[in-house]
Amino acid sequence: MSLTEGQRSSLLALQLGRVLFDEPMSRHTSFRIGGPVDAWVKVRDEVALMNLLQWCKREALPVFPLGGGCNLLVRDGGIRGVALRLGKGFRRLAFVRDPASELQDEGSEVDAVSRFSASVEAVGGVAEPHKESGVALPVDEDGRVRLHVGSGVVVPTLLRFCVRHGLGGVEGLGGVPGTIGGALVMNAGTHEGELGDVVEELYVVDGQERRVLQPAEFSFSYRKLVLPEGALILGALLALRPRSGEQVQQEIRELVHYRKNTQPTGLPSAGCLFKNPDVGPPAGKLIDEAGLKGLQVGGARVSEVHANYVVSDGKAQAADVLELMDQVKNRVQSIHGIDLRPEVRVVGSDPPG
Ligand SMILES: Cc1cc2nc3c(=O)[nH]c(=O)nc-3n(C[C@H](O)[C@H](O)[C@H](O)COP(=O)(O)OP(=O)(O)OC[C@H]3O[C@@H](n4cnc5c(N)ncnc54)[C@H](O)[C@@H]3O)c2cc1C
Known part of the structure; x- marks a missing residue:
């Protein structure tokens, strides 16, 4: 649900910095995936930040702190409340x-x-x-x-x-x-x-x-x-x-040179999707050994360069990535008996219906 007209005008009146309403989170994540957030606010400085936090508390709206969006998978229904980005003063x-x-x-x-x-x-x-x-x-x-x-x-x-x-x-x-x-x-x-x-x-x-x-x-x-x-x-x-x-x-x-040779470049991703297990081979090796490189769901694909990366063709939905993650997890579990835990933070809600 978007913010009401009253909430929009009172938020704008605070003059906190840049404010965008119903903003697609795909514009703010390295995956280029994610439904809309009710409001995206880049707060100028600490005063603006404190004012925003007070306003959100008064309006009973959740606040989601956002950095570069490089470790995020935002679901296709987006995020309710306010995505907060720290601006110049930080x-x-x-x-x-x-x-x-x-x-x-x-x-x-x-x-x-x-x-x-x-x-x-x-x-x-x-x-x-x-x-x-x-x-x-x-x-x-x-x-x-x-x-x-x-x-x-x-x-x-x-x-x-x-x-x-x-x-x-x-x-x-x-x-x-x-x-x-x-x-x-x-x-x-x-x-x-x-x-x-x-x-x-x-x-x-x-x-x-x-x-x-x-x-x-x-x-x-x-x-x-x-x-x-x-x-x-x-x-x-x-x-x-x-x-x-x-x-x-x-x-x-x-x-950086090593990474360029061993990790996919040029396609949207969120870095490694799964954490390495505490002991034994890293997640990428487990996924590779399970024969999953190139596995695809919709626009999302397990990278051929590094199996712990899922890359998007630019049109992937969060649902594609989540389905792919499930398949990878299940296959690694059945082949290696290891339960992979996600490194990427999955946030937001599924679309209604
Ligand atoms: C190509 C690629 C390669 C990568 N390689 C690596 C790697 O080698 N090693 C590695 O560790 N990671 C890697 N990552 C993942 C990512 O770069 C890191 O996790 C990075 O630190 C995320 O920073 P961010 O600002 O983008 O955070 P975001 O993705 O925006 O946020 C991450 C989490 O932090 C929270 N958050 C952000 N800012 C704040 C704040 N000020 N206060 C409270 N909570 C906050 C968010 O709510 C979210 O839960 C890679 C990602 C990509 C796309």
Whole structure:
């Protein structure tokens, strides 16, 4: 059900940023699949975000946080409520000098967030690759460099920043698309490392309250982040280490090169559909050995290049992908006795009728 005329005008009146109604989610996912969301809102900054959350609470509308949509399969009936994308005000990428002294003492956690935000030294969100920045790194006593990264920053921008400033720790994200918000939630990475490895603090909105989460309040594991239910991530504090920018770049390049040779490019997908089992061969190998490469339902097909990818011909429906996932799961279960768990997040509802 779409929003009422009254809801539409009151949402627009808040002037939060860009607002689209009955917006096809296929325009906001790497799969290019998904029915309409009642409202898609790109909030400008934190003030706009808090206003939107209050408005949604008042209107009893669910909020769905959306990053780059690179790990999402949205059902064909779409999403009820508001899809929330974090805009320009959440793209900060900045060194933090001595975060301990900023966050200690008597202030409440909310104060700590405000002081944290005010104290970072912005050095710009976009960095040219190849060039050393010439900015002296603020190395802490433990040899680490603390970096605040907003959830709206896209992963390649963080990587370019690290190359330019000579920072190691996130090379394993080479070639991973999406935003930092999504990468935190998914603990994105590769066999070379995951984002969670370098996270020291998370900045979240929990209910209507902004909070700094310490490591005791969250935990990362394989493609998973556990944090308080419903928390929206504004950004993170990363602890990186000084490293030659050339080496960082070289490692990222090698990873991207490897991926280009082993993963499908040029067709819409959501990356790997299934998680690798805890032990034994990876999901792609299990699917390949079950002879499922090339298996097709409607416009969705198990990739011939990498069996854990399902690619769309551009016309696939979510129902096609879901049916294909079911078939793959059942075949792998009957041949290998292994229950594959989805990595892709399936959200939204089926079309009525
Ligand atoms: C071609 C391709 C290759 C890929 N390769 C890899 C890979 O090698 N390794 C890997 O780990 N992943 C890979 N992925 C998957 C995807 O890139 C990652 O999962 C990525 O981190 C998702 O980020 P996103 O911003 O697109 O998140 P989205 O897909 O938009 O969202 C993912 C989840 O995070 C939630 N979310 C997003 N932002 C926030 C926020 N600010 N606060 C709270 N919740 C939020 C969403 O509600 C959703 O549940 C690949 C995807 C593609 C298309």
